[in-house]
Amino acid sequence: MTQKHKNETRVVTLGREGDFGFPSVNPPVYRTSTVVFPDLEAFDKGEAGTWELPTYGRFGNPTKDSLAQALSELQDAYHTVLTTSGLAAITTSLMAFLGQGDHLLMVDSVYGPTRKFCNMELNRFGVETTYYDPTIGAGIKELMQPNTKVIFLESPGSMTFEMQDIEAITSIAHEAGAIVIADNTWATPLYFKPFDWGIDISIHSCTKYIAGHSDLIMGMISVPEKHLPPIMRAWKNIGTCSNSDDAYLAARGLRTMAVRLKQHERAAIEVAEWLKGRDEVIRILHPAMPDDPGHALWKKYMTGACGLFAAQIKPVARPALAAMLDGMELFKMGFSWGGFESLIVPFKPASLRTATSWEKDDLILRLHVGLEDPGDLIADLEAGFARMKKAA
Ligand SMILES: *Cc1c(COP(=O)(O)O)cnc(C)c1O
Numbered sequence: 001m002t003q004k005h006k007n008e009t010r011v012v013t014l015g016r017e018g019d020f021g022f023p024s025v026n027p028p029v030y031r032t033s034t035v036v037f038p039d040l041e042a043f044d045k046g047e048a049g050t051w052e053l054p055t056y057g058r059f060g061n062p063t064k065d066s067l068a069q070a071l072s073e074l075q076d077a078y079h080t081v082l083t084t085s086g087l088a089a090i091t092t093s094l095m096a097f098l099g100q101g102d103h104l105l106m107v108d109s110v111y112g113p114t115r116k117f118c119n120m121e122l123n124r125f126g127v128e129t130t131y132y133d134p135t136i137g138a139g140i141k142e143l144m145q146p147n148t149k150v151i152f153l154e155s156p157g158s159m160t161f162e163m164q165d166i167e168a169i170t171s172i173a174h175e176a177g178a179i180v181i182a183d184n185t186w187a188t189p190l191y192f193k194p195f196d197w198g199i200d201i202s203i204h205s206c207t208k209y210i211a212g213h214s215d216l217i218m219g220m221i222s223v224p225e226k227h228l229p230p231i232m233r234a235w236k237n238i239g240t241c242s243n244s245d246d247a248y249l250a251a252r253g254l255r256t257m258a259v260r261l262k263q264h265e266r267a268a269i270e271v272a273e274w275l276k277g278r279d280e281v282i283r284i285l286h287p288a289m290p291d292d293p294g295h296a297l298w299k300k301y302m303t304g305a306c307g308l309f310a311a312q313i314k315p316v317a318r319p320a321l322a323a324m325l326d327g328m329e330l331f332k333m334g335f336s337w338g339g340f341e342s343l344i345v346p347f348k349p350a351s352l353r354t355a356t357s358w359e360k361d362d363l364i365l366r367l368h369v370g371l372e373d374p375g376d377l378i379a380d381l382e383a384g385f386a387r388m389k390k391a392a
Contacts (some may be wrong), residue, residue, distance in 0.1 A: 015070030089219030096234035109157025163294030170198030174325020208338025264307030323391035
């Protein structure tokens with residue numbers, strides 16, 4: 001499909017050009033383990049690992065390939081592989097480029113399970129991780145070592161929403177021959193185009209806005225042509241693949257992603273504006289808000305925002321926090337995000353960070369603003385704060 005179309009059109013059209021054997025607008029769900037080869041020549045090529053050929057269910061089928069194709073085109077990537085989960089996309093990419101004796105620079109605001117993978121798995125294979133302040137920008141140069149192979153970004157961080165100076169970091173990485181891997185789940189392929197800014201490997205959790213309905217777990221790794229071989233190697237050898245039913249559902253989610261995101265964005269800003277005026281709130285962490293410290297970077301790199309942001313609130317005792325959160329009608333406590341429903345989680349950043357300074361008692365409420373009416377959502381929060389006050 002042509003580049004002349006806007007994102008809103010492309011999420012509807014992409015990935016639908018294949019011959020699915022029936023003129024349906026959606027691909028069928030192929031459930032595949034075995035792929036049979038038409039002849040010995042094809043078998044020999046398959047054995048040789050030619051990745052374009054269907055050889056085994058793990059490596060694709062028309063259901064998965066059409067989704068991967070659409071997700072590649074949305075980002076101007078050469079190729080996309082689908083993985084079991086967003087986390088598997090991260091771990092597979094890190095394993096593709098890192099080995100014994102290598103050094104990794106990891107952003108301190110990274111998604112928690114990524115941190116655990118570095119500290120509990122990569123370290124066992126002799127890979128050393130240094131965490132860096134997300135606002136470091138060109139200062140990252142000081143942390144580079146001769147063996148630094150990968151710099152990992154997540155901008156904004158999905159808990160505290162610091163924006164990173166992507167261009168400054170990618171240029172320093174490339175001068176030193178390092179690869180930049182970015183987790184772009186927050187901005188989605190619609191609001192940030194990773195390969196326009198020097199990112200080498202683009203990762204998303206499809207679990208979030210792409211699927212959009214809180215009913216599946218999937219990830220993806222997208223690459224330009226020059227980085228395909230190491231990603232293909234690791235992806236095939238590790239054995240992380242999506243399943244066809246989830247790929248079908250994710251493609252179905254993709255068709256409405258552009259309109260959903262617009263509503264998430266608008267409603268989240270409305271809720272954030274309201275929260276800003278509350279006594280309980282110290283500050284809003286949301287790069288699309290004009291007074292956010294990351295706003296200029298957000299404007300430079302991104303064309304929109306999603307429904308996920310946070311509010312730092314004044315420290316309260318646990319029972320008062322429970323009085324608020326236990327009684328929420330619409331904002332249920334739950335991880336994940338990017339589905340139709342609103343969610344809220346409390347956390348203390350100090351317990352999750354090593355390279356940035358947060359006070360021990362700093363308390364954050366992370367909100368996912370879903371597709372409910374924003375007025376109803378605000379009323380839910382207002383009632384929650386009233387319960388909190390009463391219990392304090
Ligand atoms: C949810 C999430 C992931 C992991 O995705 P799963 O599909 O749940 O494994 C990775 N990165 C970010 C920023 C996320 O929010």
